Amino acid sequence: MPRTRPSRTAGPAATGKAELDTMLHAPPRPVGHRGEVERGVLIGLAGLRWAAWVGLTVVALVNLHRDHHPALVILVIAATAAMTAADQLVLVGSGWRAALGPRLIGTEVAVAALVIGADGWVHQAQATGQTLAGIWPLPVILLAAVAGGVAWGAGVGAVLSAARFVAIFVAAGSAGPTGRDLLGAFTTGMSWVIFGAVCGTIIHLLRRAQDQVAEAEARDRIARDLHDGVLQTLAMIERRSDSVEIARLARDQERDLRAYLFGDRTGSGNLPAELRQAAARAERDWPATSVTVTVTDDVPPLRPVQVEAVVGAATEALTNAAKHGHAATVVVFADIDESSGGLFLTIKDDGEGFDPATIVEGVGMTRSIRGRVEDLGGRVEFASAGGDGTEVRIALPPLAKRRASRG
Amino acid sequence: MADVTDLSGPAPPAYTVVIADDHPTVRSGIRADMSPPLVVVGEAGDATEALALIDALLPNLVVCDLNMPEGGGLRVVRETTARHGDTVKVVVFTVSEHERDLLDAVASGAYGYLTKSTPGPELHRQLLRAIGGDPPFAPQLATLLLGEFRRVARQATGSNPLSEREREVLNLVARGYTYKQVGKELFIAEKTVENHVRNILGKLHLTRRAELIRWAADHDIR
Numbered sequence: 001m002p003r004t005r006p007s008r009t010a011g012p013a014a015t016g017k018a019e020l021d022t023m024l025h026a027p028p029r030p031v032g033h034r035g036e037v038e039r040g041v042l043i044g045l046a047g048l049r050w051a052a053w054v055g056l057t058v059v060a061l062v063n064l065h066r067d068h069h070p071a072l073v074i075l076v077i078a079a080t081a082a083m084t085a086a087d088q089l090v091l092v093g094s095g096w097r098a099a100l101g102p103r104l105i106g107t108e109v110a111v112a113a114l115v116i117g118a119d120g121w122v123h124q125a126q127a128t129g130q131t132l133a134g135i136w137p138l139p140v141i142l143l144a145a146v147a148g149g150v151a152w153g154a155g156v157g158a159v160l161s162a163a164r165f166v167a168i169f170v171a172a173g174s175a176g177p178t179g180r181d182l183l184g185a186f187t188t189g190m191s192w193v194i195f196g197a198v199c200g201t202i203i204h205l206l207r208r209a210q211d212q213v214a215e216a217e218a219r220d221r222i223a224r225d226l227h228d229g230v231l232q233t234l235a236m237i238e239r240r241s242d243s244v245e246i247a248r249l250a251r252d253q254e255r256d257l258r259a260y261l262f263g264d265r266t267g268s269g270n271l272p273a274e275l276r277q278a279a280a281r282a283e284r285d286w287p288a289t290s291v292t293v294t295v296t297d298d299v300p301p302l303r304p305v306q307v308e309a310v311v312g313a314a315t316e317a318l319t320n321a322a323k324h325g326h327a328a329t330v331v332v333f334a335d336i337d338e339s340s341g342g343l344f345l346t347i348k349d350d351g352e353g354f355d356p357a358t359i360v361e362g363v364g365m366t367r368s369i370r371g372r373v374e375d376l377g378g379r380v381e382f383a384s385a386g387g388d389g390t391e392v393r394i395a396l397p398p399l400a401k402r403r404a405s406r407g
Numbered sequence: 408m409a410d411v412t413d414l415s416g417p418a419p420p421a422y423t424v425v426i427a428d429d430h431p432t433v434r435s436g437i438r439a440d441m442s443p444p445l446v447v448v449g450e451a452g453d454a455t456e457a458l459a460l461i462d463a464l465l466p467n468l469v470v471c472d473l474n475m476p477e478g479g480g481l482r483v484v485r486e487t488t489a490r491h492g493d494t495v496k497v498v499v500f501t502v503s504e505h506e507r508d509l510l511d512a513v514a515s516g517a518y519g520y521l522t523k524s525t526p527g528p529e530l531h532r533q534l535l536r537a538i539g540g541d542p543p544f545a546p547q548l549a550t551l552l553l554g555e556f557r558r559v560a561r562q563a564t565g566s567n568p569l570s571e572r573e574r575e576v577l578n579l580v581a582r583g584y585t586y587k588q589v590g591k592e593l594f595i596a597e598k599t600v601e602n603h604v605r606n607i608l609g610k611l612h613l614t615r616r617a618e619l620i621r622w623a624a625d626h627d628i629r
Binding site for chain 1: 547583
């Protein structure tokens with residue numbers, strides 16, 4: 001959703017009520033269509049607000065005996081508590097967006113200005129170095145930034161720093177504020193403006209990221225709707241093509257599309273996905289051989305080292321089936337070994353096969369497969385499957401018993 | 408089709424096939440792979456059309472996609488099995504190897520299942536075998552069944568509905584063994600292997616039905 005951005009950015013401390021008024025009377029701004037970012041920030045903000053209130057209350061009560069108008073200090077405590085509670089009530093309900101509306105934010109700003117003003121008028125901030133306001137203005141500025149981006153964030157920061165200056169002049173009375181106080185107020189004010197601007201920027205970036213995610217999701221939905229047709233066509237090309245190369249191309253594309261659509265993650269120790277990749281590689285390298293990978297849902301959890309070893313072994317077996325066995329089809333099957341709870345993996349081809357009795361253990365292929373699997377405490381069997389073709393059977397012990405069952 | 412010049416004997420048997428798939432490309436692809444004795448007598452683009460054709464033509468075989476308008480292949484399988492039993496065999500022909508729909512289709516009486524990437528000659532061979540009583544039963548389906556019966560064992564009855572031997576058969580088919588090879592491996596006849604597979608499918612049908620009934624009772628349906 002396109003978002004209209006304010007054409008005007010707030011200057012530093014040179015803003016006042018006029019600025020606030022224009023902000024408050026601006027037409028309601030479109031909030032992100034789902035508002036996940038906003039609501040998340042607001043909920044996080046609730047905690048910060050109570051923390052700010054607790055800080056304010058502690059400072060006020062500790063210093064109550066030396067304040068000019070203790071009753072007014074109590075009033076400030078009550079007003080801020082009411083504000084925080086009201087804000088939270090709004091947030092809980094379905095109309096939580098009102099928390100970002102001009103009315104509530106205007107009230108927020110007014111209460112914050114009151115608290116800052118109280119520092120100068122009723123509270124001896126200068127004497128104790130402890131201000132009532134403390135971090136109270138920060139959630140307010142952040143709220144404004146969520147509602148209106150950089151302009152509102154920086155604007156409210158500027159309004160509150162103006163209030164700060166007023167407070168300092170009030171506190172100093174006719175003598176006027178000291179240079180140190182002015183400098184302090186200036187630094188604080190600047191940091192509020194910058195805080196507001198930064199928050200606004202971050203919210204803007206978050207929204208953009210959110211929009212991008214929404215866009216990606218939409219694309220994904222469309223892709224899924226389309227997939228049926230494209231997958232079907234690819235499968236047909238694969239089936240109908242007289243050219244081995246074109247059939248292979250279609251199959252590759254089908255696999256890629258499938259992996260993309262159904263989220264076959266690779267490289268994360270995901271055995272089914274990695275076996276499928278190994279199968280696709282084998283089919284690319286040996287176009288006359290087609291590989292089926294089938295995996296039950298009961299495959300036990302494996303460590304990445306185990307996945308790597310097993311996939312490596314399967315790759316060797318596939319190469320052997322295609323290159324030496326001239327197999328037309330190979331089935332790779334993975335399941336739980338029901339007796340041990342470990343992994344059971346077979347690679348079976350319909351190739352020329354061999355006589356298990358005469359297999360030479362020195363041969364690179366078998367040694368390599370054995371080496372990979374036995375290093376992890378597993379077992380390998382080479383069998384002539386039902387008289388024709390070869391089956392390589394791999395068993396890995398379950399994770400916990402790996403050491404115990406070794407050997 | 409019988410050769411007109413051949414008047415010496417009865418016409419060689421022809422087996423009628425209906426193709427149901429919402430993609431014209433797929434339909435023409437399958438049609439191109441069919442050659443005597445398999446004869447395509449009708450094509451349908453959705454479940455309703457398919458069922459009308461099946462009722463009218465009573466084909467030997469229906470090659471049926473799963474994802475189709477108006478109820479999909481599942482509806483075709485259910486209603487065809489209900490109306491015509493075993494006389495019309497519905498073979499599910501799908502792009503997907505993982506769908507639960509597939510299990511439902513098989514449980515509802517689909518005679519077999521082939522993936523759409525099955526090469527033409529292989530498709531022809533498998534369909535002929537299906538007519539001869541040998542359901543096309545890809546390793547992927549055997550794998551799905553292994554998982555399904557384990558799930559049933561875990562959840563419902565506590566014991567696997569399959570016998571030890573049936574599980575062995577299923578396991579070997581999942582690993583890519585042909586029935587002949589399974590027979591050799593288990594020292595039983597190929598025919599016996601086919602019987603086991605039939606029994607496995609029958610049990611799937613029963614467990615799925617029992618589950619449906621239980622589910623319906625749990626949810627107060629009827």
